[in-house]
Amino acid sequence: MFDTASDELLKSLRDTIVNKPPYISGTLPLSPGSFKLYYLNEGIPSYVDFTNATEEQVAALAAACQPATFGVNQMDVLDESYRKAGKMDASHFATPLVPERTELIRFIREELLDGDDSPRPVKIELYKLNVYALSGKDSFFKAHQDTPRGEHMFGSLVLVFPTQHEGGALILRHRGEEWTFDSAQVVKDQPSPTIGFIAFFSDVEHQVSRVTAGYRFTLTYNLYYDDASPTASNSLDASSSGANLASFKTAFSNLLRNREFLPSGGLVGFALEHAYPVEKSLEHVPSILKGSDAMVWRACTDLGIQPKIYLVYGEQHEDAWRVLVDRVCEGHTAFDGGYAEMLTFREGAIPFEIIEEKYFPKWYRERLQPVSWVLAPKATHTKVKTHYATYGNEPSTSYTYGEGCIIVTVPTLEEREERLYMKSDADCRTVS
Ligand SMILES: O=C(O)CCC(=O)C(=O)O
Ligand SMILES: [Fe+2]
Missing domain, CATH: 2.60.120 (Jelly Rolls)
Known part of the structure; x- marks a missing residue:
């Protein structure tokens, strides 16, 4: 999967994400x-x-x-x-x-x-x-x-x-x-x-x-x-997020039907609008998503393309690459190379940035999974635990804010069309 979608296509989806004041x-x-x-x-x-x-x-x-x-x-x-x-x-x-x-x-x-x-x-x-x-x-x-x-x-x-x-x-x-x-x-x-x-x-x-x-x-x-997970409610009220969900879902399902959109499949990313308290794992994050982040998660789940939370880690210098990791990685382990490189080898991180050919070693090319960012991550450095120093209203002990993204894997056009065909086939049968 080496496809990325054009920004014009991604914009149609981006425009439906409305953020209310927090x-x-x-x-x-x-x-x-x-x-x-x-x-x-x-x-x-x-x-x-x-x-x-x-x-x-x-x-x-x-x-x-x-x-x-x-x-x-x-x-x-x-x-x-x-x-x-x-x-x-x-x-x-x-x-x-x-x-x-x-x-x-x-x-x-x-x-x-x-x-x-x-x-x-x-x-x-x-x-x-x-x-x-x-x-x-x-x-x-x-x-x-x-x-x-x-x-x-x-x-x-x-x-x-x-x-x-x-x-x-x-x-x-x-x-x-x-x-x-x-x-x-x-x-x-x-x-x-x-x-x-x-x-x-x-x-x-x-x-x-x-x-x-x-x-x-x-x-x-x-x-x-005051609960462990979101209630499994299917009825959204007429609130702004409800309305927002409907237009986002329409825009996304239109994209999924579009033959120009990631025909060989690929990763689509949404940087989280809010930061969340993260200690060691990201497992609880889906249950505490807020505002448009919760909306994107819900819409993707409804559309049958399973979303997943990742953190973005990167190097400090500009021409280095960034990687996606599905858990919190702390500190530097002794490694002859950059942090993102270490995470790729030791933690199974996914490098996602297309960088210039001269910085493109074979191992990188083999692992590269480019992301089409609907909302691009703003910070090169994920703000988690040891990397994050801030003023708070109380000394922080074990929790601190993390910054991350939602990644969905869009199937190939062929698979998408097959699913649509099966769905309309099933619909026909129900009707007859
Ligand atoms: O007193 C206020 O208006 C806000 C106080 C506050 O921000 C805090 O205690 O963290
Ligand atoms: Fe405060």
Whole structure:
């Protein structure tokens, strides 16, 4: 299989992949009782009612918080040039606000997750109380991704209490796009007690801009899928991903019928739009795919061309090749040659890039399986474990983000036509 498809053909498929923003946000009025927060103030039971808190009450709560640290690789670091805020661990306070008992759970399942993932049970785990404007000085949290705390964690939820403050907007970035959630503005002057909320996928980079006046209090939660695998639901709702699935499937089945599309078969690749927590294996990744990644997986499965998750590894220098591996490969083993070469020989990796003839040794040519990329991988280096150093909101222990792709093997034109023939034959028989 040495075929690759023309970009014109691949574009017809690429154009049907729509990516929604990787977050949802808004305001939610709640019963006044939800705005109380109980905590110990130097051993004395205290509470704040955020619907009518006095300056003294919020100042006392802020003072009871500790300086917030953040994670750099494996370590917890206090660096006020990076994160200047206060925090209180969930074990030190109590809140009657349970997101599962509000509309939030529905928003998360129907709007953030959608399509196949909407019916899945979601666990919302209270993580911390954060305060910005500790001691009356401005505070902020620079750009970071939230550290994944398990292979089934898919996102974070932040609730903003309606205290008067200025600044503190959450700025989100993902794949070159940027969005701002100005929580101070949305909770301001609401007629009834209202919370600001934002939920985003874990691989979205975010930062809290400077709080320049007042106190900004937030509750943060970790979001997990609470099941081992996606529910085997066949009914997709009319959500954007449902609609997207239909047009993607039509475009892909048109391509499969097209005589110019990979007549001798070949590999078709989709770089994943999101990053996923990966430790050693990739087995769980299909069950935690998000957004358009989940859509592509589902469509390929429905079309009977089995998708598989791979990681892309490459060399640092430009003219070297890249390879596909179906598991996480760590570190360099002693080998007289490049990393991709070592993976090809020792780990059975598949080299996929057509490189200049002069770099084309026989062993490479024999193993080469070029990929027609509908969505090309952006990074030469797969971001997994030992190769990845980042700022998180907690020191990372065993999990870190991986970047990968979905690869499908498209059968030869002959096989495809045979399948179509058999299918229409079967259809005829059912009808007669
Ligand atoms: O408080 C916020 O708005 C977000 C905090 C945050 O990003 C975190 O705790 O990781
Ligand atoms: Fe965060």
